[in-house]
Amino acid sequence: MHVTTLCLGALAFGDATGYEINKMFEDGPFSHFLDASYGSIYPALTRLTDEGLVTCRTEQQEGRPDKKIYSLTEKGRHQLGDALGQQLAPDKFRSEFLFTVLFAHLLPRDRVRSLVDQRLAAMKEKVEDLSQADEEDTPGMDFARRYGHAVFAASIEFLERNRHLIEEAAIEEKAHA
Amino acid sequence: MHVTTLCLGALAFGDATGYEINKMFEDGPFSHFLDASYGSIYPALTRLTDEGLVTCRTEQQEGRPDKKIYSLTEKGRHQLGDALGQQLAPDKFRSEFLFTVLFAHLLPRDRVRSLVDQRLAAMKEKVEDLSQADEEDTPGMDFARRYGHAVFAASIEFLERNRHLIEEAAIEEKAHA
């Protein structure tokens, strides 16, 4: 799935500017399982406009660039429906943490411990984040939020129970030099 | 982290050919949280050789291309250690399934159901995969395997318990024409 499709999806929740769509990826409903940034969003919006999948109206502002508010067209809505009906790509997951952990037996114990601590802290923050339900969420958003919560919670539990496995395997000495 | 670093890591488990390294990403210990293919692995190996981080010896074979077996040098081992000591990038996760699920309220119920079924089947296969311990695994590999198992198991449990949330939200009619 292309960024353009993701933007179509973003606009299915209501009209928005490129700036606002970017926030959906940074903080909003997409933030835990999708990625996109200005460099891909703005060009995507231009392309979508050219293809008649969205329309754009400009709102003038003082002291800052005019706001360009995008809306889905019928054609755009249809196209999104099509994309959601296609075969979906499997989840992709990339973890430098797990890669590093494979070499626990070659790393100083302090390093391994701090890696786990950092990760636990980050995950607890995410669980916290995903705890707040929002009245305005669609059923799907609510589901995705709970899903994330469940997975991160399981992840935290696993780490706390099993961190000793890699910490014990690590080598007991200070970092090289 | 660059593919070159990943190859260094692969070779830390023992000498290997590009073909074998590729398998580590496809089926092996890296398959669940990293990605790389021939198009990036072979060039990476060439670059590593040029930089003196690995050495290469050629083994002649009949009827197929000569085998090029790569080994880590001291310098390479050191470089890997350095990379593992740096700040790690946070996990990246991309899921078209979750994106699609956000629009459950706009999709036909059959579609949502089949999406969940497919996902459950795929995850059960993964859990199966991650159930077999291997004597030869490093402690880190064992840990990563169990980690994956725990997360996928939690994921399956969540889906089974909560699929009704999105299935009920979906619309009761056949796909658009």
Add this chain to the structure above:
DNA sequence: TATCACATGTAAAGGGTTACATGATTGC
């Protein structure tokens, strides 16, 4: 007989991230 596993490699094309370019207003 056909497909899979073995085995290496290149090149074009496609796509995203990062950095750059600009600038006012609001809150700490």
Add this chain to the structure above:
DNA sequence: GCAATCATGTAACCCTTTACATGTGATA
């Protein structure tokens, strides 16, 4: 005063994926 928020957009760079190019031996 300084950082963050609001707001849009471009371009170079980096990297990966995909397809191409070749060919044997074993297995089903």
